[in-house]
Amino acid sequence: MGKLAAFGGPAAVPRNRRRVDWPVIEDADRKAVIDALDGGRLVSNTDGTNPVSTLEEHWAHRFGFEHCVAVSTGTAALSLALAAIGIGPGDEVIVPALSFIATGLAPVHQMAVPVFADIDPVTFNLDPNDVERRITPRTAAIIPVHLHGAPADMDRLISIARKHSLAVVEDAAQAPGATHRGRSVGGIGDVGAFSLQTTKNIPTCGEGGLLVTSDAELAQSMRRGRQFGEVIESGRERDYVSYGLGWNHKMNAVQAAFTDAQLTRFDDYECARQRNITEFLARLAMLPGLQVPTARPETTHVWHILRFRFDPAAFDLDPVRSEALRSTLRRLLRAEGVPMSQYQLMPLPDQKVFVDRIGFGAGYPWSVIGTPEPVKDSDYPVTRTVIADSLTLQKRHLHPGSGDLLCRYADAFEKVWANADLVTTLVAAAS
Numbered sequence: 502m503g504k505l506a507a508f509g510g511p512a513a514v515p516r517n518r519r520r521v522d523w524p525v526i527e528d529a530d531r532k533a534v535i536d537a538l539d540g541g542r543l544v545s546n547t548d549g550t551n552p553v554s555t556l557e558e559h560w561a562h563r564f565g566f567e568h569c570v571a572v573s574t575g576t577a578a579l580s581l582a583l584a585a586i587g588i589g590p591g592d593e594v595i596v597p598a599l600s601f602i603a604t605g606l607a608p609v610h611q612m613a614v615p616v617f618a619d620i621d622p623v624t625f626n627l628d629p630n631d632v633e634r635r636i637t638p639r640t641a642a643i644i645p646v647h648l649h650g651a652p653a654d655m656d657r658l659i660s661i662a663r664k665h666s667l668a669v670v671e672d673a674a675q676a677p678g679a680t681h682r683g684r685s686v687g688g689i690g691d692v693g694a695f696s697l698q699t700t701k702n703i704p705t706c707g708e709g710g711l712l713v714t715s716d717a718e719l720a721q722s723m724r725r726g727r728q729f730g731e732v733i734e735s736g737r738e739r740d741y742v743s744y745g746l747g748w749n750h751k752m753n754a755v756q757a758a759f760t761d762a763q764l765t766r767f768d769d770y771e772c773a774r775q776r777n778i779t780e781f782l783a784r785l786a787m788l789p790g791l792q793v794p795t796a797r798p799e800t801t802h803v804w805h806i807l808r809f810r811f812d813p814a815a816f817d818l819d820p821v822r823s824e825a826l827r828s829t830l831r832r833l834l835r836a837e838g839v840p841m842s843q844y845q846l847m848p849l850p851d852q853k854v855f856v857d858r859i860g861f862g863a864g865y866p867w868s869v870i871g872t873p874e875p876v877k878d879s880d881y882p883v884t885r886t887v888i889a890d891s892l893t894l895q896k897r898h899l900h901p902g903s904g905d906l907l908c909r910y911a912d913a914f915e916k917v918w919a920n921a922d923l924v925t926t927l928v929a930a931a932s
């Protein structure tokens with residue numbers, strides 16, 4: 502049983518092995534960017550083929566989507582999707598209580614009210630039963646998030662949406678390439694939104710987003726929305742007429758060219774990641790009281806973030822000690838060189854913007870629908886429990902060459918678990 506690094510033992514992950522760069526930037530990416538600069542087609546509203554339209558075409562082709570519209574960010578993508586669907590004042594949009602803040606902000610951008618639903622304790626995605634409980638006559642849409650790369654329960658969510666005539670906008674920011682019953686996520690609901698922000702599985706060199714749909718009219722509407730409400734058509738001169746509300750949410754050519762180059766290596770990277778991560782998780786799954794992420798049988802998981810839950814009972818601790826256990830494990834694992842961190846410090850509904858309802862003008866959009874109940878500590882019990890008893894690994898495992906590093910991470914977990922009695926003592930002493 503090795504001495505823990507926190508107490509002076511040698512770290513399981515040597516210092517000179519810890520650094521991993523993401524995104525992986527190769528000469529092909531540099532060349533793509535330079536070609537975009539030299540190509541003279543630097544904006545997406547130029548006539549004919551340009552780096553942005555090329556990326557749209559390749560993305561749609563690789564993942565089997567009919568229409569793809571490139572935009573400036575994943576957040577802009579979500580807002581544009583809701584706008585195209587016609588979400589507006591007085592509407593409620595159901596979103597998960599565990600997600601990145603952008604999922605909750607997007608409905609507010611359209612003057613609609615986000616209504617949060619609790620999550621499943623294993624997939625960390627929307628709990629369809631709780632979604633159903635929160636439907637009111639004002640509910641207009643659901644945003645399932647494929648959190649951490651795991652597809653949400655689309656069978657049940659789509660059937661709930663059909664039953665209540667709700668639109669479905671998939672937030673697939675963390676899950677490009679993940680599948681549900683063989684279909685790529687993003688293409689299952691009415692619209693799918695992706696992010697190309699540098700930390701995501703298929704990155705750009707900065708910010709970017711993509712929208713996908715099989716509905717030609719929605720695609721048109723989102724194209725207008727990204728371009729001031731104008732219609733830009735090949736072979737027709739720009740007429741500067743705005744046919745509806747629009748923004749300037751266009752993607753630029755450099756970002757598009759970079760992602761297009763990354764996309765050509767995606768399958769190789771994905772293959773290496775699946776191998777590295779499955780081996781890593783298989784080792785960790787042997788440790789008592791450690792819940793590792795899993796892919797449901799009808800899905801493939803793309804492991805954007807790895808979330809581990811820790812069961813206090815396995816350390817002879819009372820459930821109320823889960824946060825103390827989590828922070829002790831965080832300290833011990835970090836000392837070994839495993840960069841465990843939290844992803845989301847609180848449920849989305851506890852974010853100040855939603856608690857204080859700081860939106861537009863005089864309390865809009867919440868004031869449009871009256872006074873919603875304030876959130877209580879007892880609301881969203883699963884989200885709260887998961888946030889309290891789990892830690893995540895981010896980014897480094899995305900690198901296709903991180904198989905060795907993940908082996909060292911597994912050594913670190915095994916070492917800490919071999920010292921379980923000491924962990925229990927430390928947690929008890931922390932009270």
Ligand SMILES: *Cc1c(COP(=O)(O)O)cnc(C)c1O
Nearest residue numbers: 574575576601603674675696698
């Ligand atoms: C990253 C992310 C977004 C927002 O994407 P940006 O490109 O950063 O605006 C939205 N939803 C989820 C779940 C994300 O992880």
